[in-house]
Amino acid sequence: MDESITLTSTTHANGTTSEAITCKAAVAYGPGEPLVIEEITVDPPKEMEVRIKILFTSVCHSDLGTWLGTNEAQRAYPRILGHEASGIVESVGKGVRDVKAGDYVIPIFHGECGECIFCRSESTNMCEKFGINPMKRVMESDGKCRFWRSEDHKPIFHYLNTSTFTQYTVLHSACVVKIDPHLIPLKNMPLLSCCITTGVGAAWNTANVKPGSTVAVFGLGSVGFAVVEGARARGAAKIIGVDINPDKLTKGLMFGITNFINPKILDMPVHEVTN
Structure with missing residues (x-):
């Protein structure tokens, strides 16, 4: 003891x-x-x-x-x-x-x-x-x-x-x-x-992500990655990770993002990005 x-x-x-x-x-x-x-x-x-x-x-x-x-x-x-x-x-x-x-x-x-x-x-x-x-x-x-x-x-x-x-x-x-x-x-x-239940719960319960849908996750911290995991588990076809830290791309791919946007290097608003 x-x-x-x-x-x-x-x-x-x-x-x-x-x-x-x-x-x-x-x-x-x-x-x-x-x-x-x-x-x-x-x-x-x-x-x-x-x-x-x-x-x-x-x-x-x-x-x-x-x-x-x-x-x-x-x-x-x-x-x-x-x-x-x-x-x-x-x-x-x-x-x-x-x-x-x-x-x-x-x-x-x-x-x-x-x-x-x-x-x-x-x-x-x-x-x-x-x-x-x-x-x-x-x-x-x-x-x-x-x-x-x-x-x-x-x-x-x-x-x-x-x-x-x-x-x-x-x-x-x-x-x-x-x-x-x-x-x-x-x-x-x-x-x-807290972290995982908050993020996964946001995808499953609040957003109610549907199979084949497109999801954008702003901020790839621990909660954000949990949202990505929740969206992936719900069958989202496209999961866009948005973060100003370029290092989050590698981790994001591990969790299930299909696209990555770094607002710092854009010459247009995030919502205007089409690919």
Whole structure:
């Protein structure tokens, strides 16, 4: 066990006993302020919750925007950011059936309760309880935090149902998906939490790409490449990658683009290019 992680016996009001975990986390204390690596206490999971040991996590632009406090309405400090990660289930709360201790999982910031009117609809999956909500800062079940500063036991807010910039986190089971750790390296799995699902979902669900169609993808970053992959899987006949970085051509061909446009070397607007 990592020396920075300890277990502390905690007795709850209902008389049951479980363990709180003391570990390290990167905590945001203000807009643009450096994250502080400090000791925190992570509560045991409550009913329908899961506590996860984070193995790998990455930084998304959404994390950057929240850290910078771009939207003042979304500011909440101190806070543990992060929503792209892979990890292993350390413990589960009462009622959890889909995962168990030892399962490898990825956290999902856009969870699905499976019961609300939106989850039951064929037109949307924007869950009423666990949909994308950057302003949400506490757990759904009781409106409280599961993170505490060790030195004074003051609460630390959650982020996007996930909070992965920590060695341990607590999520609702609706925001956890079990994965096969042998499918791809665990260090690459965080891309499934946001980047790949965002890009592929844009091609499959939002654009609803049809077989034989022509698709233009502006910006060949990680999300853009996921859009390309989604369009290819949907049977698009022509996939045009648009990027000012000429090096993206080689990678783009690997993902499935058929044409490449670099706006920097054009003498006409992109939409006027015909080949």
